[in-house]
Amino acid sequence: xxxxxELGEAELIAKLSCFAAAGQFDDDAALLAPDQQLQRVIxxxxxxxxxxxxxxxxPAFSVGWRAAAANLSDLAAMGCLEAExxxxxxxxxxxxxxxxxxxxYGGLSALLKRHNCQLLGGxxxxxxxxxxxxxxxxxxxxxxxxxxxxxxxGDRLVVSGPHGLSGxxxxxxxxxxxxxTSHLSESLKQAAIxxxxxxxxxxxxxxxxxxxxxxxxxxRVAGTDSSDGLRRSLELLxxxxxxxxxxxxxxxxxxxxxxxxGEDFELVLALDPLWADNFVAQLPGAQCIGWLGDKPGPPxxxxxxxxxxxxxxxxxxxxx
Amino acid sequence: xxxxxELGEAELIAKLSCFAAAGQFDDDAALLAPDQQLQRVIxxxxxxxxxxxxxxxxPAFSVGWRAAAANLSDLAAMGCLEAExxxxxxxxxxxxxxxxxxxxYGGLSALLKRHNCQLLGGxxxxxxxxxxxxxxxxxxxxxxxxxxxxxxxGDRLVVSGPHGLSGxxxxxxxxxxxxxTSHLSESLKQAAIxxxxxxxxxxxxxxxxxxxxxxxxxxRVAGTDSSDGLRRSLELLxxxxxxxxxxxxxxxxxxxxxxxxGEDFELVLALDPLWADNFVAQLPGAQCIGWLGDKPGPPxxxxxxxxxxxxxxxxxxxxx
Numbered sequence: 001x002x003x004x005x006e007l008g009e010a011e012l013i014a015k016l017s018c019f020a021a022a023g024q025f026d027d028d029a030a031l032l033a034p035d036q037q038l039q040r041v042i043x044x045x046x047x048x049x050x051x052x053x054x055x056x057x058x059p060a061f062s063v064g065w066r067a068a069a070a071n072l073s074d075l076a077a078m079g080c081l082e083a084e085x086x087x088x089x090x091x092x093x094x095x096x097x098x099x100x101x102x103x104x105y106g107g108l109s110a111l112l113k114r115h116n117c118q119l120l121g122g123x124x125x126x127x128x129x130x131x132x133x134x135x136x137x138x139x140x141x142x143x144x145x146x147x148x149x150x151x152x153x154g155d156r157l158v159v160s161g162p163h164g165l166s167g168x169x170x171x172x173x174x175x176x177x178x179x180x181t182s183h184l185s186e187s188l189k190q191a192a193i194x195x196x197x198x199x200x201x202x203x204x205x206x207x208x209x210x211x212x213x214x215x216x217x218x219x220r221v222a223g224t225d226s227s228d229g230l231r232r233s234l235e236l237l238x239x240x241x242x243x244x245x246x247x248x249x250x251x252x253x254x255x256x257x258x259x260x261x262g263e264d265f266e267l268v269l270a271l272d273p274l275w276a277d278n279f280v281a282q283l284p285g286a287q288c289i290g291w292l293g294d295k296p297g298p299p300x301x302x303x304x305x306x307x308x309x310x311x312x313x314x315x316x317x318x319x320x
Numbered sequence: 321x322x323x324x325x326e327l328g329e330a331e332l333i334a335k336l337s338c339f340a341a342a343g344q345f346d347d348d349a350a351l352l353a354p355d356q357q358l359q360r361v362i363x364x365x366x367x368x369x370x371x372x373x374x375x376x377x378x379p380a381f382s383v384g385w386r387a388a389a390a391n392l393s394d395l396a397a398m399g400c401l402e403a404e405x406x407x408x409x410x411x412x413x414x415x416x417x418x419x420x421x422x423x424x425y426g427g428l429s430a431l432l433k434r435h436n437c438q439l440l441g442g443x444x445x446x447x448x449x450x451x452x453x454x455x456x457x458x459x460x461x462x463x464x465x466x467x468x469x470x471x472x473x474g475d476r477l478v479v480s481g482p483h484g485l486s487g488x489x490x491x492x493x494x495x496x497x498x499x500x501t502s503h504l505s506e507s508l509k510q511a512a513i514x515x516x517x518x519x520x521x522x523x524x525x526x527x528x529x530x531x532x533x534x535x536x537x538x539x540r541v542a543g544t545d546s547s548d549g550l551r552r553s554l555e556l557l558x559x560x561x562x563x564x565x566x567x568x569x570x571x572x573x574x575x576x577x578x579x580x581x582g583e584d585f586e587l588v589l590a591l592d593p594l595w596a597d598n599f600v601a602q603l604p605g606a607q608c609i610g611w612l613g614d615k616p617g618p619p620x621x622x623x624x625x626x627x628x629x630x631x632x633x634x635x636x637x638x639x640x
Binding site: 042044045048089091123128135137 | 360362363364365366367368370371372405407408409410411440441442443445446447448449451453455457
């Protein structure tokens with residue numbers, strides 16, 4: 001099996017060019033299609049071996065899929081209905097098998113194909129561990145943006161889907177024989193593992209936002225994605241809007257492990273109540289989870305105003 | 321002195337936001353300005369500690385400057401007259417001093433300011449070594465592109481400036497007391513070190529191309545930058561055009577160490593002879609170095625058709 005050490009950079013790039021449009025890797029930089037009067041959006045995210053994924057629990061296909069999905073999810077969280085393309089900087093040790101790298105790009109390519117998005121270009125470099133830095137570009141009509149700070153008091157908090165599935169999937173992969181999860185159905189286990197290994201950027205939720213906009217509501221959507229966990233996205237949203245997110249347990253179950261699981265890549269939105277009702281009716285799996293309060297403050301329970309229980313979200317650099 | 325381990329990701333990002341426009345880091349992705357009917361160009365490059373730079377010979381300021389310059393140079397090599405902005409994915413160990421990271425962004429920022437370019441956004445992550453992956457976006461009129469494959473037989477090969485200075489600078493930094501370089505003037509030494517630590521993307525050479533275009537010549541410019549060495553850029557150009565680059569020693573000195581030094585970030589162009597003469601007259605330091613031959617082939621000397629001496633260019637993954 002060929003290793004990168006046997007190939008060198010140029011040959012590796014030639015090998016990888018089959019994952020992009022013909023000629024796309026032939027110049028010093030990649031071309032984007034000419035554009036109409038739309039707002040361009042660009043997002044960058046890195047995944048590092050041993051930090052964002054482990055070769056033990058994450059197959060190469062899923063490393064690529066997840067890296068691309070994380071970036072595209074950021075574009076959806078800005079209101080893009082689709083992504084134009086991505087660039088990929090890959091750094092990896094010389095002993096990395098070519099097949100592993102090709103499987104990474106295979107996963108990446110499969111996610112891109114699902115969303116009609118192009119691999120535009122990139123860079124390959126040696127490094128002591130695998131790092132994948134992806135930049136994604138999208139377009140959005142300037143008056144259809146989703147911004148974190150657009151929420152107002154009385155807005156409903158809405159999620160595009162359930163939280164915690166991806167975290168459960170990781171737990172199942174790390175401890176397949178854990179008695180704590182042995183009672184779960186096989187179909188739920190498979191769904192959780194799939195949610196972890198092949199998350200879906202919610203462009204469909206953005207489309208549902210467009211379709212569910214009431215005639216009486218001008219476009220005003222606050223939102224972010226829950227890539228760092230539901231609690232973190234509520235914090236970001238609440239801080240940016242200056243209104244305290246208040247979670248209503250009557251609206252649905254919210255186990256603590258749903259708050260900090262992370263990597264669910266759902267949209268977390270604050271909407272006019274009328275729009276929120278339409279949206280939840282429009283999009284299967286979407287759910288109202290609470291309200292934006294009158295004043296600033298950290299996310300709390302609506303019933304007793306107590307802050308959410310302290311979580312275990314991942315912090316980079318702190319040696320979790 | 322604060323270390324990243326004490327800050328965590330969010331606080332680091334907050335610290336780094338002062339290097340970008342106000343509010344630029346506030347959302348899930350960064351916005352590009354709305355655009356006219358121009359071709360967008362995007363380029364990605366990664367720099368890895370121990371591979372592209374060593375903390376011993378490269379001050380943090382220069383790590384940032386060079387990483388940004390390398391990306392902007394790719395945009396110039398596509399014909400962009402300027403860059404719009406860049407995103408940066410930074411990965412670094414928890415024990416990295418904050419001051420080091422701020423100096424990196426300081427260097428990056430200084431280069432961007434020089435070229436009126438914005439830091440648009442990015443991502444920070446922990447990793448066992450420092451990696452800086454940069455993506456740059458630029459615009460160019462679709463009929464003013466520089467493409468590697470645009471050269472024709474009889475075109476003159478032109479460089480925007482001298483080669484080897486950056487390599488000499490690195491040598492001086494690695495062995496300041498080397499007898500082989502002790503005879504060089506102090507001003508040359510300083511120029512070489514500056515060329516290595518603070519290379520300049522040659523947008524000015526693109527402007528000179530526009531200014532020197534003869535009325536009789538339609539726009540047709542073949543080119544690339546010499547980031548991987550002059551020999552490598554001649555290979556890329558020759559292969560893409562299907563014409564053998566032939567170097568004319570009578571046109572100027574070309575020591576072997578000028579061929580493979582790398583990281584000079586000059587433009588290497590193939591132009592109509594009339595245009596080439598105008599261009600060299602227009603741009604101080606620019607020089608004709610040879611011709612494109614009738615047939616395909618590797619770079620050779622014009623005088624005896626012998627291939628250039630085998631080089632020592634850097635190959636990723638191969639454990640140089």
